[in-house]
Amino acid sequence: MALSNDEVLAGLAEIVAEETGIDAADVQLDKSFTDDLDIDSLSMMTIVTLAEEKFDVRIPDEEVKNLVTVGDAVSYIAGAQA
Amino acid sequence: MAVVVTGLGTTSPLGGDVATTWEAALAGRSGVRTLENDWAEKYGVPVTFAGQLAVDPATVLSRPETKRMDPSAQMAIVATREAWADAGSPEVDPERLGTVVSSGIGGVWTLLSAWDTVKERGAARVLPLTVPMLMPNSPTAYVELELGAKAGAHAPVSACASGAEAIGMGLEMIESGRADIVVAGGTEAAIHPLPISAFAAMQALSKRNDDPAGASRPYDTTRDGFVLGEGAAVVVLESEEHARARGAKIYAYLTGLGMTSDAHHIAAPDPEGAGQKRAMLIALERAGLKPSDIVHVNAHATSTPAGDMVEARGIRSVMGAHGDNVLLSATKSMTGHLLGGAGALESVFTIKALQDRKAPPTINVDSPDPELQVDLVRNVPRDLPASGDLAAVNNAFGFGGHNVALVFTTA
Numbered sequence: 001m002a003l004s005n006d007e008v009l010a011g012l013a014e015i016v017a018e019e020t021g022i023d024a025a026d027v028q029l030d031k032s033f034t035d036d037l038d039i040d041s042l043s044m045m046t047i048v049t050l051a052e053e054k055f056d057v058r059i060p061d062e063e064v065k066n067l068v069t070v071g072d073a074v075s076y077i078a079g080a081q082a
Numbered sequence: 083m084a085v086v087v088t089g090l091g092t093t094s095p096l097g098g099d100v101a102t103t104w105e106a107a108l109a110g111r112s113g114v115r116t117l118e119n120d121w122a123e124k125y126g127v128p129v130t131f132a133g134q135l136a137v138d139p140a141t142v143l144s145r146p147e148t149k150r151m152d153p154s155a156q157m158a159i160v161a162t163r164e165a166w167a168d169a170g171s172p173e174v175d176p177e178r179l180g181t182v183v184s185s186g187i188g189g190v191w192t193l194l195s196a197w198d199t200v201k202e203r204g205a206a207r208v209l210p211l212t213v214p215m216l217m218p219n220s221p222t223a224y225v226e227l228e229l230g231a232k233a234g235a236h237a238p239v240s241a242c243a244s245g246a247e248a249i250g251m252g253l254e255m256i257e258s259g260r261a262d263i264v265v266a267g268g269t270e271a272a273i274h275p276l277p278i279s280a281f282a283a284m285q286a287l288s289k290r291n292d293d294p295a296g297a298s299r300p301y302d303t304t305r306d307g308f309v310l311g312e313g314a315a316v317v318v319l320e321s322e323e324h325a326r327a328r329g330a331k332i333y334a335y336l337t338g339l340g341m342t343s344d345a346h347h348i349a350a351p352d353p354e355g356a357g358q359k360r361a362m363l364i365a366l367e368r369a370g371l372k373p374s375d376i377v378h379v380n381a382h383a384t385s386t387p388a389g390d391m392v393e394a395r396g397i398r399s400v401m402g403a404h405g406d407n408v409l410l411s412a413t414k415s416m417t418g419h420l421l422g423g424a425g426a427l428e429s430v431f432t433i434k435a436l437q438d439r440k441a442p443p444t445i446n447v448d449s450p451d452p453e454l455q456v457d458l459v460r461n462v463p464r465d466l467p468a469s470g471d472l473a474a475v476n477n478a479f480g481f482g483g484h485n486v487a488l489v490f491t492t493a
Contacts, residue, residue, distance in 0.1 A: 019149060042210050042211055046211055
């Protein structure tokens with residue numbers, strides 16, 4: 001059962017908040033993981049690993065560099081689920 | 083160059099800070115209790131109790147902190163924050179600030195949980211922070227990050243001597259001119275079914291499952307092994323010059339350090355205790371003290387049938403007839419054995435004993451080993467001399483034949 005973009009965003013924000021202490025409300029579609037949210041590469045890989053499990057999707061390592069904004073990640077996850 | 087102690091911190095089976103821990107120790111309370119898990123039924127783990135932390139670090143650290151650090155590093159950070167604040171959060175050139183925080187075993191919970199993940203959910207589920215969490219230098223590295231320490235971050239590993247060796251290395255960092263301040267100590271979080279099973283396989287652990295609080299009984303004739311404990315302790319070491327210049331509160335001087343190795347056996351102590359005695363003698367010499375200057379010894383004394391008396395005979399041999407006057411305390415009777423944290427926690431006890439001029443008690447000694455020829459402090463604290471400079475020794479020994487003796491003197 002595929003989740004809506006809003007549901008993916010909410011789930012992803014939960015992971016980011018849990019891992020980094022960033023307020024979930026600040027995890028918005030236009031935010032860049034590195035420039036706006038100050039998430040380093042190890043934390044990003046942690047978030048990806050947890051997101052793969054939570055949303056039951058596969059995010060290849062070479063794809064991670066394309067996930068610049070939260071919106072990129074939400075679109076990728078929602079698309080991969082469909 | 084004189085080195086002083088200007089801050090103390092701990093989280094231990096007796097309390098979440100130094101004040102609570104020391105008060106419980108003076109009261110002779112046990113921090114050992116039955117484990118709340120199903121390891122005995124599920125895996126046949128033969129020991130069902132341990133000296134568990136009084137305060138869970140998860141209740142004082144943020145959620146991301148507990149997710150990024152192995153419990154051993156979490157405990158080190160809790161102890162460091164207390165010690166650093168206690169030292170007055172000193173202003174110091176970052177390049178003159180070092181850390182030496184050791185663990186005997188390292189991030190064993192992280193390592194074994196990650197292996198469980200591989201087996202149960204596949205390699206792709208292993209989290210990227212696994213290596214930085216499990217490496218044995220993780221606690222010292224997190225302390226380094228916490229304080230912005232750039233003079234060097236070290237983690238000497240010598241099993242149950244690690245915490246004391248860390249404090250010794252901190253002394254040498256300052257004496258050699260590498261640092262003005264070093265945060266030094268030890269941590270351990272190994273109450274996991276594998277280490278318990280492995281120590282039990284060596285016949286090293288007490289199996290007194292029906293009497294956890296009475297299980298750690300150093301020097302008692304019925305002692306049957308050590309009790310595993312967990313926790314961390316750190317001290318802030320500082321050159322006296324630096325401490326005086328900023329008007330810091332000074333707990334004690336760290337004046338002596340002796341480190342030797344047995345070259346005898348991978349786990350058993352040399353039955354003659356030659357390396358242990360040499361460590362104590364070297365520490366005394368370095369402190370410029372005579373054995374008769376020592377009023378108190380916080381012994382390594384883990385409650386094993388073989389180890390306790392080797393050390394006690396060594397202390398008697400070093401002290402000679404003065405051994406009759408040395409107040410001997412075995413605080414593992416209350417805390418259990420914190421492995422890599424032990425030498426650090428017992429240094430905190432030794433420093434507090436000098437400050438309060440009070441030797442903490444040894445509990446559970448109903449029938450002292452008849453061979454014991456040192457004045458054992460039993461059940462209630464005993465007063466150290468009320469005036470004059472006092473000196474005390476803290477011993478810590480580890481599997482591998484590592485022997486460390488530290489000498490502290492009153493401020």
